[in-house]
Amino acid sequence: MTDLAASLSAFMARVAGVGSLSGLQRLSGGANMESWAFDWEGRDGLCSYVLRRAPSAEYMADRPFGHVDEAALVIAAHNAGVQAPEVIGVLADEDGIGTGYIMRRIVAEVNPARILAAPPPSLLNALGRELAHIHAIPAETIPDAIPLMDTAAALAELRARFHDYGGNRPIIALAIKWCEDHLPTPVKPVLVHGDYRMGNIMADNDGLAGILDWELAHLGDPHEDIAFGCMTVWRFGELDKPAFGLGSLDKYFTAYQQAGGVPVDRERFHFWLVYRTLWWALGCLQMGEAWRSGADSTVERVVIGRRTAEQELDLLMLLETEAPEAERLRTLSPSRPAPETPTGEPTTYEIVTAVQDWLGATIKPDASGHAKFEVAVAMNALGIAVRDLVAPISAEDAARANDFLKGRVSLADAGVLAQLRRDALDKCAVDSPKYAALQRARKLWRG
CATH class of the missing domain: 3.90.1200.10 (Aminoglycoside phosphotransferase (APH), C-terminal lobe)
Structure with missing residues (x-):
């Protein structure tokens, strides 16, 4: 942080005049970019700003446009009267802070x-x-x-990404085929x-x-x-x-x-609701791939990689109207047995639980800012591991996924919706048990 503060001070002196920097802290969250808040006391008095940045140009390499153009867009929006932040400066390579720009902080x-x-x-x-x-x-x-x-090219890209990530999630395949069949003009x-x-x-x-x-x-x-x-x-x-x-x-x-x-247009609205839910399902898988490749080794990235289950549940809720009424009215029975009480030496489940509880009771209360956020993410990761140890659930089935993509199987077929519902409930119960839509789906699908 000391190097960042020094480089940031030099940059601010050029764009805002001589002054002094204080209160530099990283803001919580930020799945893709870093955000740093700070104060600058100079010719305009004490003002608050936010630095939005990527730590290196390489991090931006696969993006359609960089921070220079992003800043220009935000400036255009602000000038058009949109409630976008006011950009006061854009970083250059010689600033040594990565790529990004500075905005006045909105309180x-x-x-x-x-x-x-x-x-x-x-x-x-x-x-x-x-x-x-x-x-x-x-x-x-x-x-x-x-x-x-x-839109057609973007959907084709989603299909290609799905295959790159294994092509083995049936609900995602179902959604891809639905979007292809309902592509708007x-x-x-x-x-x-x-x-x-x-x-x-x-x-x-x-x-x-x-x-x-x-x-x-x-x-x-x-x-x-x-x-x-x-x-x-x-x-x-x-x-x-x-x-x-x-x-x-x-x-x-x-x-x-x-x-x-x-x-x-309500039908067009529904298409985009399905499309963007599909897009985010694949985005979650992409986060996991970024962690696996070493491109981003944060715990947050690997945890988001398990949020695909949330989007699969939502996709099924959006698409199940395609099934016959008799299939939609069928109710499910619970499919996950209650775990047995362990005996003897501590199990892996109990060890991971102990670490999770220790983080919550000992580390999290004393953490602050982004560190507190990271502790919460780590606890979430351990929670997924604990539940997976109790009853491992796989959402992967390449053959079924391919049947949906090829149109050989659809929600019109008997028993298909019931099986997808059961799979979605079980997977989401492991990966995101507090997801509100999971509780709603249980009530609707189990009667």
Whole structure:
């Protein structure tokens, strides 16, 4: 941190004038990029900033555009009146801090759980309004590096990635085939934020305070953005409030349209809800591959690699209407037996449990900032290992997956939905037992 502080101080002196840096700390979370908060006291008094960076240019090598273009896009959004952060400077190679840019810090809440516990009444309307404003950002202000998404080509890429990751998850295969069969016709492209959801928006008592994380932006179908924040995983347990965990789809769509957004097509919305859930299922597998290859050795990465089960459960909930009514009405019986009480020397299960409990009782209370976040992730990882030791569950079946991709088997076939439901429940119970949608699925599917 000392080297970072020195280099950052030199950079700030160039862009903000002579001053002094204080309070440098890494912010919690950040699945892809690092975020560092700090204060700078200079000609404008004491001001707070955030450094968003990747530690090296190599980390950005496989991305469609780099931080220079990302910063330019955020500047264009801010200048268009969108509640995007104000960028004050972009890092160069000679700064020695990696790649990234500096923004004025927005003082507001970003934690979805805290926002959703007592959301500002205006927040859902504001999210609809701001999304319409993003989609209206003038094309001539958007950097040339921002890519155009061809939906058919993007779906073909998802299929290829699925095969690269083993091609052996039947529910993912089912979703790929469904998307291929329901590919929407192209529409006039707009700027798509690409990650417009709880976790990337900031709120205070007055409502929406800022929109973060523009690294996935592209030109494409506005319905992709409209749907993304409505995915089950981004509602953080608020299952009865399908729009961002805040309220109804009707209210959200109305706010978007009244602010100049395109008329919302419900079928197109549903396609993108399925597509982006599929995209994130594969994104989770990709995180695991990044850890396995050594490209990212953090515990967070390998844990996210096991969140695929959440998305498989959600995909099945979205697609099961394709099955005959008689299949949907069938109920399941519990399939996992209760574990036996161990005797004799401590089992591997008990040793891992002991380490997990020690982290929670001894290490986590004294940790702070990003370190506390990392302890929580480690405890989560050990929890998955404990449950896997009790009753190992595999979601992998290459033959069944291939049958779905080829169209030889579908949800119209007797018994297929029941088997997929059972598999999804059992896998999610190991990987994400606190996932709210798991409890809902159990009630619906087990009667």
